[in-house]
Each structure stands twice: as structure tokens, then as C-alpha cells.
Amino acid sequence: MPAPHTDDIALRVRAIESLLVEKGLVQPAALAAIVETYETKIxxxxxxxxxxxxxxxxxxxxxxxxxxxxxxxxxxxxxxxxxxxxxxxxxxxxxxxxxxxxxxxxxxxxxxxxxxxxxxxxxxxxxxxxxxxxxxxxxxxxxxxxxxxxxxxxxxxxxxxxxxxxxxxxxxxxxxxxxxxxxxxxxxxxxxxxxxxxxx
Amino acid sequence: MNGVHDLGGMHGMGPINPEPNEPVFHAPWERTAFGLFITTFAGGHFNVDEFRHAIEKMDAAHYLESSYYAHWMHAVEDLLVQRGALTSAEIDGRMAQLAKEAA
Structure with missing residues (x-):
């Protein structure tokens, strides 16, 4: 089941991120570039x-x-x-x-x-x-x-x-x-x- | 879908309280959550309608008391587990491991 109400969301996000990176489904460099674009350029x-x-x-x-x-x-x-x-x-x-x-x-x-x-x-x-x-x-x-x-x-x-x-x-x-x-x-x-x- | 997300016209939600000079993200995890959504969406794991639907079928009370990027993470997790890219056991295990490392 997805996150229960009292969950530590920051920890949950870190866990999902590390699993997806490990499985090769997310490239950290691509993720960082996208975030930076929306923080600074757009x-x-x-x-x-x-x-x-x-x-x-x-x-x-x-x-x-x-x-x-x-x-x-x-x-x-x-x-x-x-x-x-x-x-x-x-x-x-x-x-x-x-x-x-x-x-x-x-x-x-x-x-x-x-x-x-x-x-x-x-x-x-x-x-x-x-x-x-x-x-x-x-x-x-x-x-x-x-x-x-x-x-x-x-x-x-x-x-x-x-x-x-x-x-x-x-x-x-x-x-x-x-x-x-x-x-x-x-x-x-x-x-x-x-x-x-x-x-x- | 007539769910809690359909907020237009509801009373009792309180003041708007715009934040002056608001940052794009309010915590490092929000930055990561946004990036995880974009990369998994771009990776073809789900489409935008599936993503919205996953948010719209959140538990109503949870929807109202959780923050925006928490909705996003809920949907990303829900869809990735549904599609078999992740399992709930893996997530629980990794959370426990990270918590232990941080302790």
C-alpha cells in the first residue's frame, strides 16, 4: 500500500529514489538537470x-x-x-x-x-x-x-x-x-x- | 470523478496565505519528488491521466492533510508498484535501512 498518513515523507522519497537509481530506472544526472532547469531557467x-x-x-x-x-x-x-x-x-x-x-x-x-x-x-x-x-x-x-x-x-x-x-x-x-x-x-x-x- | 480533489466552490478551507518570495521547492525532498516524477513519466512508466487518477483516488482525509508533492509521490509510488517497477516490501526495507544508517 502507498504511504500511510504518518509516514516520514522525506525518508520515503530517499528510499524510492535510491531504489530507482539502483535499478537503472532513474539517472541521477538527468534528475538533477531537470530540477535545476525548473529552479533557475523556467x-x-x-x-x-x-x-x-x-x-x-x-x-x-x-x-x-x-x-x-x-x-x-x-x-x-x-x-x-x-x-x-x-x-x-x-x-x-x-x-x-x-x-x-x-x-x-x-x-x-x-x-x-x-x-x-x-x-x-x-x-x-x-x-x-x-x-x-x-x-x-x-x-x-x-x-x-x-x-x-x-x-x-x-x-x-x-x-x-x-x-x-x-x-x-x-x-x-x-x-x-x-x-x-x-x-x-x-x-x-x-x-x-x-x-x-x-x-x- | 466526484472526489475530494474537486474543490471548486467548497467552503471552510481557510485563508489563502500567499508566501512572499516563495522558493520553487520548500524542502530537498520536494526537489527530489519533482525530479522523480519527471524522470519516471518521461521513462514511460505512466501517462499524465494515470498520474492524475492516482492522486484523485487518494484517501480523502489523507489528500486534504498532505502536501502537494506528497500527492505526487503517492501517485508515483502507487503507479510504479502497480507496474511492477518497485515493490512495497522493497520500499519498506530501504526505508528501514536508511533510517538505521541515519541513527
């Missing part, structure tokens, strides 16, 4: 480049909204958990927010691995029944007349929010703009501001 800085390009290149934005997977691949971001992407655009009248109520579906190539709260019960339960309350918890206050659309990701389809470009950034180039795009702004639990950063 993350929200990728998605921020997509957003900044859309803010500065209307033709790219049009492609992004009509075939997100192909447009995102133009910037070199594709692969596992990003095979079928949809980009939803925030506007002065609509705010979009993404959840995966069933588990943790998330666009890995553009955002990296999801934060714990995205995978945890409270967000998954409440995003679809009380999105404005959830947004308040993230410090996002929207005018009551603004429509909130919540998108439930699934194993086949992953969403990325295209935030509104902040006012006062007209003179900025794509690289400077990308630094304003946070992970949460691309999930829809945040917004981009002229001073926001990619840390969260």
Missing part, C-alpha cells in the same frame, strides 16, 4: 517577456490572442504543460483570473512551477465562488462595475492573463516593461503597476 520572467512584447507589438498581441501557443513559441517558450495555451486579456472593463480547481494545471513554460497557494485547497475552493474576496486577500481591489472572469485550467488547456499595461509607461521599452510584470499579474491575482516587480 519561471515568470518568461511570461513577462510575452506580456511586454504584446504591450509593445500590436501584431504580436493579435497573434497571441488568436493562437497563444504559436505566438508564445515565437519567443522560444513551449513544451511540457504549455502545449495548448490560451491568453485572456484584461481590459478596463474585464479582469481575468486563473485557477485549477481539480489540481494544479499551470502554464509551466511561461510561469514555471506554480506557487503553493495556487495548488492548495483554499485558493482552488474559493476562486470560483468568491473571486472578489480572493482578490482582496491578494490586495487587489477592483471597481464593482468591473467584470471578473475566472478560468478553470485543465490538463489539456492552460491560461495566461495578459494584464493591462500600466499608465505612465509609454516611454518604456519591452525589457523595462517586462520587469513590471509579476507572476500574480499573469495569474490574475495581481495587476501590473508602474512600480510592480516580477518577484511575486
Amino acid at each position: 519561471g515568470p520572467h518568461n511570461g513577462a517577456q510575452v506580456v511586454a512584447r504584446a504591450w509593445t507589438d500590436p501584431a504580436f498581441k493579435a497573434r497571441l490572442l488568436s493562437d497563444a501557443t504559436a505566438a508564445i513559441a515565437e519567443l522560444g517558450f513551449s513544451g511540457v504543460q504549455g502545449e495548448d495555451m490560451v491568453v485572456v486579456e484584461n481590459t478596463p472593463t474585464v479582469h481575468n483570473m486563473v485557477v485549477c480547481t481539480l489540481c494544479s494545471c499551470y502554464p509551466w513554460p511561461t510561469l514555471g512551477l506554480p506557487p503553493n497557494w495556487y495548488k492548495s485547497a483554499p485558493y482552488r475552493a474559493r476562486a470560483v465562488i468568491d473571486p472578489r474576496g480572493v482578490l482582496t486577500e491578494f490586495g487587489v481591489e477592483l471597481p464593482p462595475e468591473k467584470e471578473v472572469r475566472v478560468w478553470d485550467s485543465n490538463a489539456e488547456l492552460r491560461y495566461l492573463v495578459l494584464p493591462e499595461r500600466p499608465a505612465g509607461t509609454e516611454g518604456m521599452d519591452a525589457a523595462a516593461l517586462a520587469a513590471l510584470v509579476s507572476r500574480d499579474a499573469m495569474i490574475g491575482t495581481g495587476v501590473a503597476t508602474s512600480s510592480s516587480g516580477a518577484a511575486r
Whole structure:
């Protein structure tokens, strides 16, 4: 039987790892390389480049909204958990927010691995029944007349929010703009501001 | 499947508590768990639907009280044992051996 509730998970993982390595089913170097890729190379800085390009290149934005997977691949971001992407655009009248109520579906190539709260019960339960309350918890206050659309990701389809470009950034180039795009702004639990950063 | 994983719309799950500047992994074992999933998945031991199903049929109470990568390890172990790549006895034996070495 799989792990009982009181199990020492760290010990269990080490035991399974050592057995799989011993049997030649897992190569330690391959495992280390994969983990390093997701810790250091793939993350929200990728998605921020997509957003900044859309803010500065209307033709790219049009492609992004009509075939997100192909447009995102133009910037070199594709692969596992990003095979079928949809980009939803925030506007002065609509705010979009993404959840995966069933588990943790998330666009890995553009955002990296999801934060714990995205995978945890409270967000998954409440995003679809009380999105404005959830947004308040993230410090996002929207005018009551603004429509909130919540998108439930699934194993086949992953969403990325295209935030509104902040006012006062007209003179900025794509690289400077990308630094304003946070992970949460691309999930829809945040917004981009002229001073926001990619840390969260 | 109408299981405990189908959380959308449930009440009583508490606050979200986002963690500022959250690391990608919170413990070394999570890093290993992620790597074991990717390598065994890429090795063709199971597909993504089988993986999700293995998580979705977890004991409901265990599902709610265990962490995300614990779900992943549960599924990886469940599927590898099912497919004969590992046995539960081997895992128990190796755990006992490692615990003894660490003592």
C-alpha cells in the first residue's frame, strides 16, 4: 500500500529514489538537470517577456490572442504543460483570473512551477465562488462595475492573463516593461503597476 | 470523478496565505519528488491521466492533510508498484535501512 498518513515523507522519497537509481530506472544526472532547469531557467520572467512584447507589438498581441501557443513559441517558450495555451486579456472593463480547481494545471513554460497557494485547497475552493474576496486577500481591489472572469485550467488547456499595461509607461521599452510584470499579474491575482516587480 | 480533489466552490478551507518570495521547492525532498516524477513519466512508466487518477483516488482525509508533492509521490509510488517497477516490501526495507544508517 502507498504511504500511510504518518509516514516520514522525506525518508520515503530517499528510499524510492535510491531504489530507482539502483535499478537503472532513474539517472541521477538527468534528475538533477531537470530540477535545476525548473529552479533557475523556467519561471515568470518568461511570461513577462510575452506580456511586454504584446504591450509593445500590436501584431504580436493579435497573434497571441488568436493562437497563444504559436505566438508564445515565437519567443522560444513551449513544451511540457504549455502545449495548448490560451491568453485572456484584461481590459478596463474585464479582469481575468486563473485557477485549477481539480489540481494544479499551470502554464509551466511561461510561469514555471506554480506557487503553493495556487495548488492548495483554499485558493482552488474559493476562486470560483468568491473571486472578489480572493482578490482582496491578494490586495487587489477592483471597481464593482468591473467584470471578473475566472478560468478553470485543465490538463489539456492552460491560461495566461495578459494584464493591462500600466499608465505612465509609454516611454518604456519591452525589457523595462517586462520587469513590471509579476507572476500574480499573469495569474490574475495581481495587476501590473508602474512600480510592480516580477518577484511575486 | 466526484472526489475530494474537486474543490471548486467548497467552503471552510481557510485563508489563502500567499508566501512572499516563495522558493520553487520548500524542502530537498520536494526537489527530489519533482525530479522523480519527471524522470519516471518521461521513462514511460505512466501517462499524465494515470498520474492524475492516482492522486484523485487518494484517501480523502489523507489528500486534504498532505502536501502537494506528497500527492505526487503517492501517485508515483502507487503507479510504479502497480507496474511492477518497485515493490512495497522493497520500499519498506530501504526505508528501514536508511533510517538505521541515519541513527
